Amino acid sequence: xxxxxxxxxxxxxxxxxxxxxxxxxxxxxxxxxxxxxxxxxxxxxxxxxxxxxxxxxxxxxxxxxxxxxxxxxxxxxxxxxxxxxxxxxxxxxxxxxxxxxxxxxxxxxxxxxxxxxxxxxxxxxxxxxxxxxxxxxxxxxxxxxxxxxxxxxxxxxxxxxxxxxxxxxxxxxxxxxxxxxxxxxxxxxxxxxxxxxxxxxxxxxxxxxxxxxxxxxxxxxxxxxxxxxxxxxxxxxxxxxxxxxxxxxxxxxxxxxxxxxxxxxxx
Amino acid sequence: xxxxxxxxxxxxxxxxxxxxxxxxxxxxxxxxxxxxxxxxxxxxxxxxxxxxxxxxxxxxxxxxxxxxxxxxxxxxxxxxxxxxxxxxxxxxxxxxxxxxxxxxxxxxxxxxxxxxxxxxxxxxxxxxxxxxxxxxxxxxxxxxxxxxxxxxxxxxxxxxxxxxxxxxxxxxxxxxxxxxxxxxxxxxxxxxxxxxxxxxxxxxxxxxxxxxxxxxxxxxxxxxxxxxxxxxxxxxxxxxxxxxxxxxxxxxxxxxxxxxxxxxxxxxxxxxxxxxxxxxxxxxxxxxxxxxxxxxxxxxxxxxxxxxxxxxxxxxxxxxxxxxxxxxxxxxxxxxxxxxxxxx
Numbered sequence: 001x002x003x004x005x006x007x008x009x010x011x012x013x014x015x016x017x018x019x020x021x022x023x024x025x026x027x028x029x030x031x032x033x034x035x036x037x038x039x040x041x042x043x044x045x046x047x048x049x050x051x052x053x054x055x056x057x058x059x060x061x062x063x064x065x066x067x068x069x070x071x072x073x074x075x076x077x078x079x080x081x082x083x084x085x086x087x088x089x090x091x092x093x094x095x096x097x098x099x100x101x102x103x104x105x106x107x108x109x110x111x112x113x114x115x116x117x118x119x120x121x122x123x124x125x126x127x128x129x130x131x132x133x134x135x136x137x138x139x140x141x142x143x144x145x146x147x148x149x150x151x152x153x154x155x156x157x158x159x160x161x162x163x164x165x166x167x168x169x170x171x172x173x174x175x176x177x178x179x180x181x182x183x184x185x186x187x188x189x190x191x192x193x194x195x196x197x198x199x200x201x202x203x204x205x206x207x208x209x210x211x212x213x214x215x216x217x218x219x220x221x222x223x224x225x226x227x228x229x230x231x232x233x234x235x236x237x238x239x240x241x242x243x244x245x246x247x248x249x250x251x252x253x254x255x256x257x258x259x260x261x262x263x264x265x266x267x
Numbered sequence: 268x269x270x271x272x273x274x275x276x277x278x279x280x281x282x283x284x285x286x287x288x289x290x291x292x293x294x295x296x297x298x299x300x301x302x303x304x305x306x307x308x309x310x311x312x313x314x315x316x317x318x319x320x321x322x323x324x325x326x327x328x329x330x331x332x333x334x335x336x337x338x339x340x341x342x343x344x345x346x347x348x349x350x351x352x353x354x355x356x357x358x359x360x361x362x363x364x365x366x367x368x369x370x371x372x373x374x375x376x377x378x379x380x381x382x383x384x385x386x387x388x389x390x391x392x393x394x395x396x397x398x399x400x401x402x403x404x405x406x407x408x409x410x411x412x413x414x415x416x417x418x419x420x421x422x423x424x425x426x427x428x429x430x431x432x433x434x435x436x437x438x439x440x441x442x443x444x445x446x447x448x449x450x451x452x453x454x455x456x457x458x459x460x461x462x463x464x465x466x467x468x469x470x471x472x473x474x475x476x477x478x479x480x481x482x483x484x485x486x487x488x489x490x491x492x493x494x495x496x497x498x499x500x501x502x503x504x505x506x507x508x509x510x511x512x513x514x515x516x517x518x519x520x521x522x523x524x525x526x527x528x529x530x531x532x533x534x535x536x537x538x539x540x541x542x543x544x545x546x547x548x549x550x551x552x553x554x555x556x557x558x559x560x561x562x563x564x565x566x567x568x569x570x571x572x573x574x575x576x577x578x579x580x581x582x583x584x585x586x587x588x589x590x591x592x593x594x595x596x597x598x599x600x601x602x603x604x605x606x607x608x609x610x611x
Contacts, residue, residue, distance in 0.1 A: 013406075021410050028412065098405045099412075102375065103384060133407050138387045139375030146376040152456055153343040155372040158536075174368040174461065175284075177471030177537045180341060181459040195536040231417030232384070235400060240411050242568075243587040248580055250594045257576070257593045258603035261553065264574065265477060265510060265604075266611070 002060030003187060004120050005051040007087070008109050008128035008144060009044030011069045011077045011096050013037070015133065021237045027229070028099040028237040038073050038096070040081050043129025047193040049201060050160065051127050052085035058162065064119075066112050068092035068105065068225055075219050082211035083203035089211075089218040090116060094225035098134030101232050105135075106143035108225040113148060123187050124148075130155045130173075130192035138192075145190035152189040154182065159197050269304040271297055272359035272420075273327070274350065276341075276369055277312030283321060285474060286365030288432035290425045291325055293392055294363045295433065298326075300394035304360075307331060308440075309353040311346070313339030316442060323438030331356055332442040337449060341369040343376070344453035350377045352447045359420050361399055363392060366424040378422045385422035386414075390429045408546050408568045427473065428548030428569060470507055470514035470533055477512040478549040478570055479503070480540065482584070483519040484556025484577070486530050489598065500531055502601045509608040515540040515547060517557045517584075555597040557584040576600050 013019060013036040020031040030036065040048070048065060055061035065087040067074060074091055090112050094105075113119070113126070126145060131138035138155070145153050156173030163169055166186050171179040173194050249257065273294040275287040283291075291308075298306040308327040310318050315332040323330075333349040350373060354362065364370050371387050378385035391402040400415045401423055463469060485499040507514055516531075516538040523530050540547060552570035558579060567573055567588050575585035576597045585592040593600065 015407070019406050019409055030406075098410075101384075103379060106379070134405065136388060136403075136405060136407060137375075138371055139385055142372070142374075142376040143379040146379045151344040151347060151376075151453065153372060153376065156368060171462065172368065172372075173537065174341070176473060177463075177469065179462045180368070181462050182342070182456050183459060184456045195539075230384075233415055235413045235415060237405075237410060237412040239409065244573075244590055246586055246589050247591045248594065249591060250580060252593070252595070254595055254599045254603055257595050257600050258607055261574065261576075261593070261600070261604050262607040262611070264572075265551070265553075 001123060002058045002062070003054060003125050004062055004123045005055055005125045005127055006064045006066055006113050006116070006119070007044065007048045007051045008066050008126065008141060009048060010041045010067065010132050010134065011038045011073055012041050012098070012132060012134040014039050019239070021239065028234050029097055033097065034070065034073070038069070038077050040077050041129050041132050041134070043131065043133070043193055043195070045081070045129075045200075046196040046198070047127040047129055047191070048081070048085050048087065049198050050193055050196045051125075052087065052201075053198055054160065054162075055086070063087040064090055064116055066090040066092070066109055068094040068108060069096035070094075071219060071222050074222070078215055078219070082215055083205065083208040084201045086207050086210060088214050091218045091222035092225040093222040094227055096134070098132065098136070099234070099237070100135070100227050101230050102135060102137040102139040103143055104227040104230050106140045106147060108227060109140070110144045110147035112225075113144070121188055124150075125187050126150065126190045128192055130157070130194050141190055141192045148188070150188045150190050152184045154189065155192040156194045157191045157196070158194050160191060269301060269360040270357055271301065271304050271306050272354065272357045272362045273306060273308045274353070274362050274364040274370070275308070275310050275318065276367070277310065277315060277318045281312065281314050281317040283318050284365065284367065285432050286367060286427035288365075288435075289427060289430040290363055290365035291322060291433040292430045293425055295325060297361065297363065297392055297394055297399065301397065301399070307357045307359065309357060310442075311338050311349045311353070316440070319440035319442045321437050322433065322435050323440035324436050325433060329357075330440045330442045331445050333445050333447055337454065340458040341372070342456050342458060343373050344456065345449060346373040347377050347380070348447050348449055348453060350374070351380055352445050354381055354420055356445050362420050362422045364422075364424050366426050370424050374422045374424060378420065381420055382418070383420040383422065384416050384418040385424075387424040389423050389425050392423050392425060426548065471537060472511060472513040473547065475511055475513040476550050477510055478515050478547055478552040479507060479510070479512040480515040480517065480552060480554040480557055481520060481531065481534065482517040482555065482557030483523060484558070484597065486520065486523060490596075495598065496530065498598065500533070502598065502605065503531065504533065505605045506601055506608070509605060513547065513549065514538050515545070517541065518544065554584060554589065555601065558582050
């Protein structure tokens with residue numbers, strides 16, 4: 001029996017953009033946030049690729065991508081990501097800001113997952129990034145799992161394999177560059193992916209065309225997701241000034257440089 | 268009176284980690300700042316007595332423990348049940364712990380279960396005028412925010428390196444054992460053990476004094492028109508072996524390894540630092556053959572003393588971010604550093 005894989009993925013500003021916080025009507029925000037080019041959250045993108053790979057090699061599997069962002073930003077990002085993996089989009093029209101609270105976002109995502117028609121909870125794997133490149137809370141997926149009643153949860157996952165008996169063998173990142181190896185007897189489970197082990201797939205126009213049939217309707221019927229502030233407030237939000245006076249050592253011999261570095265390391 | 272619950276788990280040798288002891292320092296300070304609060308210690312693990320004894324003199328009013336074979340392993344279902352039971356017993360306003368993969372996996376879920384809230388990756392926690400606030404970073408360590416929350420219990424996991432470890436004389440702690448009812452379904456996951464990076468030298472050392480960062484320049488053609496990857500590997504591994512430094516890699520170098528090109532064989536995504544990698548904390552950092560602008564340089568954020576070696580005097584990785592930039596060939600310099608280390 002195949003898996004029903006739901007990937008939770010937000011969108012974030014392109015990491016090369018300069019980010020400047022401002023105070024908006026709802027609290028902190030980014031300057032020109034709607035103008036910033038956006039990408040699918042990097043770790044969640046790995047999760048999507050892993051999901052598509054697992055579904056492709058496991059018959060009778062299906063992938064849903066649940067994503068919350070302003071509808072126009074979602075549309076922009078989905079045009080590119082739809083070329084890379086097969087999925088059915090579940091779109092939520094809501095904020096993508098990193099300053100929204102993970103609890104509120106998780107509630108909205110869990111409600112959207114619960115509303116997916118035909119989703120078999122006994123075959124359910126909830127995927128996502130182990131933290132986002134915006135909020136960086138590392139909390140949303142765990143709360144989604146709790147809301148769905150799933151207590152088989154794994155974070156910092158780099159590898160998932162399915163054994164002959166149908167159990168899941170999972171490698172999670174732990175301290176010191178090690179992985180913890182766990183065996184779970186099967187779905188349902190929540191997996192927050194780190195980098196995974198797959199390269200980014202090349203664009204596939206056929207996949208893109210197939211996805212487009214469901215993407216546009218999903219975007220059109222995206223429901224507005226209310227995200228409550230829920231008792232969290234910011235007392236300061238800033239880009240810290242960390243500029244140092246760099247001493248440039250240009251004309252020293254390698255012997256002198258090596259000696260200076262040696263003394264610094266030992267000092 | 269508010270309760271500050273200091274939460275810790277044991278390591279495989281039943282002791283507390285350095286990060287856990289740092290969080291104890293923060294918990295004691297927070298309790299003092301809150302004035303009328305009381306500190307309770309809660310520990311989970313296979314056997315918690317040794318760990319509790321090691322912090323017996325921390326001034327806690329009570330020691331709670333969940334122990335047993337099921338709690339020796341790091342697993343969501345059992346850890347969540349244990350922490351939930353500890354919190355229902357202690358009824359804390361604030362739950363403070365050191366950040367770890369084990370706690371990061373489970374705390375947000377438990378907080379949600381208890382109707383509270385959780386913040387992982389905090390770098391500071393303090394109380395002022397009876398109000399607790401934390402500092403944490405957004406957008407991959409590029410924006411720093413201080414925030415407060417109304418919901419309780421508020422779980423805060425403090426990043427390692429954020430405080431000094433609590434120095435303890437130890438003693439004998441009277442640990443109150445908290446019972447946890449574990450349904451059979453909570454043991455659906457079994458932990459087989461830990462795995463080192465396959466076939467690789469151990470290069471990640473979170474407690475090292477020095478972070479050594481290697482950039483993509485190590486794999487590029489050198490002055491003779493050839494790439495010298497084996498030389499690069501040998502120089503870097505020699506340096507790491509002699510200094511016991513931790514190895515970080517720039518995104519560009521790690522990405523090259525993902526494309527199957529001949530690169531540093533021991534460099535994996537686990538070594539990557541920066542926006543989509545780890546944000547390590549070390550007293551010193553030495554960057555070699557790295558370049559890049561601000562978004563790529565966030566891996567430096569929590570390194571106190573920073574030096575860089577690069578052939579480009581205008582290197583964006585170093586300018587304004589490193590204390591010293593040596594404009595030199597890293598191959599030559601590091602060979603000589605290794606020779607000096609050998610002599611010493």
